[in-house]
Structures are given as structure tokens and as C-alpha cells.
Amino acid sequence: MNSRPHSLRPHSPRPLSRRSVLRGAAGALISLPFLEALTSRSLVAAEPAGGTRPIRLLWLHSESGIWMPQWKPTTTGTNFALTPTLEPLAPYRSEISVLSGLFHANAFKRNAQAGRHVQDGMCHLTATDLGGTPGVAVKNGISVDQLAAETIGEKTRVPVLNLSIDRNATMSFSAGGTPVPVDWDPREIFSRLFADNSPDAKKLAEARYLQQRSVLDDVMETTRDLSTKLGTTDRQKLDEYLSTVREVERRATVTRTWADRPAVSAPEGTKPPGPPPDKDRTAYVRLLMDLMVLALQTDQTRLATLRLGFMGCMYPDIGCPDSYHNYTHHDFKADKQAAMAKVDQHRIAHLAYFLGKLKAVKEGEHDLLHHCVIHYGTGMGADHETTDLANLVIGRGGGALKPGQHLDCKGKPLADLYVRMMATAGMPIKVFADSSGALSGL
Structure with a gap:
């Protein structure tokens, strides 16, 4: 490229050489993004400082939808019956609330550059209209975990623990709307914690x-x-x-x-994990869950996210060898719908495993789960355009919540739930994204 600037056309920015951009960088080998102008211990939780038990906020996400007819209870209130998909949660029924009718409006706004698959993960924790910034095709906002970290993140060694079985997929975004990298290698996660x-x-x-x-x-x-x-x-x-x-x-x-x-030392008897068990998805998901419990138990973090399923996941071990995404394009075929429901239940079984681990950690007069507020959800429903979404809230937030119900939220924004979660942890945040306030009824 000619290093001498020249005009390409009226009002066009002049081309820049990469050398001119990085001159004076003291030999640092950091590359800029591609720019058009450059072309040519034991199961006891750690004692917190001050004696007050902290509230942990967790967000778990499974991508590409859920077969809602097998998920959603038919009655509301405390006497609802667990559906087939939710059956693995039977031992923890008193700890969960099923939330129906939460609307995630911005995740369904049409965007020429970001379709529903992109919106599913990108908008899940941000509730942002990706096309809402004038002159910008796609721009995200801050995710709720990062917003919470601005208030309580400095109280722990790891402000937010962002985990995923897909090393390239995050649902966490900074204040500038840029993706926050995930941790996916169990060995590196353990090393970071201990x-x-x-x-x-x-x-x-x-x-x-x-x-x-x-x-x-x-x-x-x-x-x-x-x-x-x-x-x-x-x-x-x-x-x-x-x-x-x-x-x-x-x-x-x-x-x-x-x-x-x-x-902080790892609990007695804890052994460092090996590499990701790529050929055993169940083992991989549950290993990340084990590490999350360790991080919470030792008070290394009070905020965490986990992406435990993505659209390309295959589950041949349970008789579902095709990708979950393909099952979501079911075209009303019973076999694909049944496969969706089977995978959904399998993922809920992961959640049940996680809850069991949290219940096993004693924390004062209660257990670790008692001091958590966990959101489990997905950005799609029975198909890509269905706005009836699956949402669970689990845990008692130290006694602030009363789980064990099926609540119809009647179209309130999903962001209202996020505001309520932050309020439960003592954060004075009244509004987030398109929220109308803290979700009531919990």
C-alpha cells in the first residue's frame, strides 16, 4: 500500500497504513481489528467477611428454544404439577418457580444483520435492541451480569465467572456492548480460582x-x-x-x-480437573457446574453465567443424534418434537445435578442454594419466532424469595426479573434495558 495518503472519493476517509497506526508501540505485537480504512476444601462454604451471607446471582442458558407443550404447567399457583420436561426437578420442587408470560421484546425485533439465532444469545442478558443505535447495524448493550459486577464484582477475586461449553459463544457483554470472553477449559478455570x-x-x-x-x-x-x-x-x-x-x-x-x-485453597480432597471431555457432553457440562459450585463455595465469585447448550449440540447418548437446531425446525413432525422434548429434559437433568451440588454445601443454618438466585432460560420457544419463553427462578435469595409456584407474568419484560434479582442482592439498580421495574410476585 502506498503510505502517502490520497483521496479516493469525496468525503471518504483517507486510507491508513497499519505501520502508521502502530508506530511507537514499543514493539508490542497487538493487532487492530480489520478496518475498511486499512484495506489496500470440605462441603462447607467459606466464612464471609463481616459474617453476612452474600447472595449469589447465576444465569444459565440453553440455546435455540424449548418444546413448550412439554415444559409449561397447565395451572398457576403453588399447586401446579411438574411437566415431563421439568420432572428431573421433582426433588427440588419447593425451590423453583416457573415463570410464564415474560416478554423479551427487543430479542424479537427484526434486524437485517442479526437474525433470531444471533439475538438468542446476544440479547438474552442484555435485553437490547441490536438495531436501536442510529447509523449502526448491530450494537449490543451491557449484560446484567456485568452491570451487577460494577456494584459487587470487586468484593471477590473473580468479579464474574462466565462459563460456556462453546468456547466461541458468550452471552456476556461489556458496558460498550462488546463480547466478554468465556472460560471453557476446566484446567484454566481451576487455575484461575486456586x-x-x-x-x-x-x-x-x-x-x-x-x-x-x-x-x-x-x-x-x-x-x-x-x-x-x-x-x-x-x-x-x-x-x-x-x-x-x-x-x-x-x-x-x-x-x-x-x-x-x-x-484461597481448594476444599480438601479436591483434585484439579483434566482437559474438556469433548466426547462426553454430559461430563463436560457437569464439570463446569462443579467448578461453578467451587467458586461460589469458596466465595471466589458471587456472579456467574453458564451456557450449557448451543444449537449445534448433538445427543446420541440419549437417542438424539441430530443437532438440536435441526429438531427445532420440526415442521410439526412428531418425531422431531419428541426429540426436542427429550433433549430439553436431559438439559434440565443437568440443572437438577447442579441444584443437588448447591444443596450439599452447608452455609450457616442453611445451604448454598438458599443464598442463591438462579435464572434458567432460553431466548426461543417451541420455534424461532414463538415469544412464549421458558424461564425458571430457583433459590430463596437468603429468604427474600418464596419459590414453589407457577407465576403468570402477563407480558412483563424479562428485564424486570433481572432488576428483581439485583435488588435481592442489595443492588440499588431500578431500571435495566426495557424494564418497567422489579418483577413482583416472587
Whole structure:
């Protein structure tokens, strides 16, 4: 590319060389995004500081829908009968509430660039209209877990633990609407939770921090004046990129802050996990759930998300060898609908396993589940366009909630539930996305 700027057409941004963008970066090898202008212990929870039991907020998501006729109870109130899909939750019936009629409006707004599959995961925790920013085709907002972390995230070593069986898929987004990377490798997750805190390890961590900080400072310096030379599309890309850089910097700062505090040991008898069991999806999901319980039990985090299923998942071990996504295109064929329901029940069995693990951890006079508020849901229903969505709320939030009911929410925004969850954890957040207030009746 000719490094000498030249005009392509009236009002077009001048082409930039990558060398001019990164000059002065002190040898740092960090690449910019592609821009158009560049073309040419035991089962006892850790004692919290101050003696007050913290409330944990968790969000679990399964992608591509749920076969609602086998999911939704036929009666509301406390005397509802568990449906076939929810049957694995029978031992924990008193701990769950089934929520019908929550409307996720922005996830169903038509967008030429982001279809329903994209909206399913991207909007699940943000409740954002992806096309709502003028002049921008797709722009997300902050997800509820990240918003909660702005209030309570610094109280724990890991502000938010974002887990997924799909290493490339996140449902967590920063304040700038950029994706927050997920943790998917059990070995790395365990190491992050129970890292070596010896003097040598601290020295190495400090050296890494200083090197990383230097690189990030170089990136911010070299891109300071770049936005004035870019068109609208490129400015958006650069803003998203810099938001990610700032998120990396924030994480590094939090990690450094906790480096001088006493390390947390894994509960007695806990062994570090091996690599992801890619050929055994059940084992993989439950291993991530085990790690989440460990993180909560040792008070390493109070906020977590888990994506336990995506549209390409196959379940040959339960007689469903095709992708779940293909079953959702059932065309009213009974065999595909039955396969959907079978996978749904299988995923709910994962949830039951998780609840059992939380119940087994004693925390004061109660158990760990008592001090949790868990949302389980999906961004699609019986098909891609059905707005009747599956939502569960589990746990008592330390006594603030009274589960054990089927509640008809009569079209209230899903974001109202998120506001209520944050209020249960003591956060003074009154409005989130399209919410109308905290969801009542729980």
C-alpha cells in the first residue's frame, strides 16, 4: 500500500497504513481489528467477611428454544404439577418457580444483520435492541451480569465467572456492548480460582501485569487520534476494540489488587480437573457446574453465567443424534418434537445435578442454594419466532424469595426479573434495558 495518503472519493476517509497506526508501540505485537480504512476444601462454604451471607446471582442458558407443550404447567399457583420436561426437578420442587408470560421484546425485533439465532444469545442478558443505535447495524448493550459486577464484582477475586461449553459463544457483554470472553477449559478455570500465591508466583504475576499494562498503554496512545480519520463504520469497530482493551485492563487491575491477599485453597480432597471431555457432553457440562459450585463455595465469585447448550449440540447418548437446531425446525413432525422434548429434559437433568451440588454445601443454618438466585432460560420457544419463553427462578435469595409456584407474568419484560434479582442482592439498580421495574410476585 502506498503510505502517502490520497483521496479516493469525496468525503471518504483517507486510507491508513497499519505501520502508521502502530508506530511507537514499543514493539508490542497487538493487532487492530480489520478496518475498511486499512484495506489496500470440605462441603462447607467459606466464612464471609463481616459474617453476612452474600447472595449469589447465576444465569444459565440453553440455546435455540424449548418444546413448550412439554415444559409449561397447565395451572398457576403453588399447586401446579411438574411437566415431563421439568420432572428431573421433582426433588427440588419447593425451590423453583416457573415463570410464564415474560416478554423479551427487543430479542424479537427484526434486524437485517442479526437474525433470531444471533439475538438468542446476544440479547438474552442484555435485553437490547441490536438495531436501536442510529447509523449502526448491530450494537449490543451491557449484560446484567456485568452491570451487577460494577456494584459487587470487586468484593471477590473473580468479579464474574462466565462459563460456556462453546468456547466461541458468550452471552456476556461489556458496558460498550462488546463480547466478554468465556472460560471453557476446566484446567484454566481451576487455575484461575486456586492460583499459586507463592512469592515467586507473585513476582512473575507482577512482571506480567507491568508488561501487559505497557502494551495496553501503547495501544491506547497509538489509537488516540485515529478515530478522527475514520468513517462511521470504522469508528464503531475501533470503539468496540478499545472497549475490549479497557476490559482487559480492568481485569488485569482487579487481578493485581487481589494478588497480595491470602490465596484461597481448594476444599480438601479436591483434585484439579483434566482437559474438556469433548466426547462426553454430559461430563463436560457437569464439570463446569462443579467448578461453578467451587467458586461460589469458596466465595471466589458471587456472579456467574453458564451456557450449557448451543444449537449445534448433538445427543446420541440419549437417542438424539441430530443437532438440536435441526429438531427445532420440526415442521410439526412428531418425531422431531419428541426429540426436542427429550433433549430439553436431559438439559434440565443437568440443572437438577447442579441444584443437588448447591444443596450439599452447608452455609450457616442453611445451604448454598438458599443464598442463591438462579435464572434458567432460553431466548426461543417451541420455534424461532414463538415469544412464549421458558424461564425458571430457583433459590430463596437468603429468604427474600418464596419459590414453589407457577407465576403468570402477563407480558412483563424479562428485564424486570433481572432488576428483581439485583435488588435481592442489595443492588440499588431500578431500571435495566426495557424494564418497567422489579418483577413482583416472587
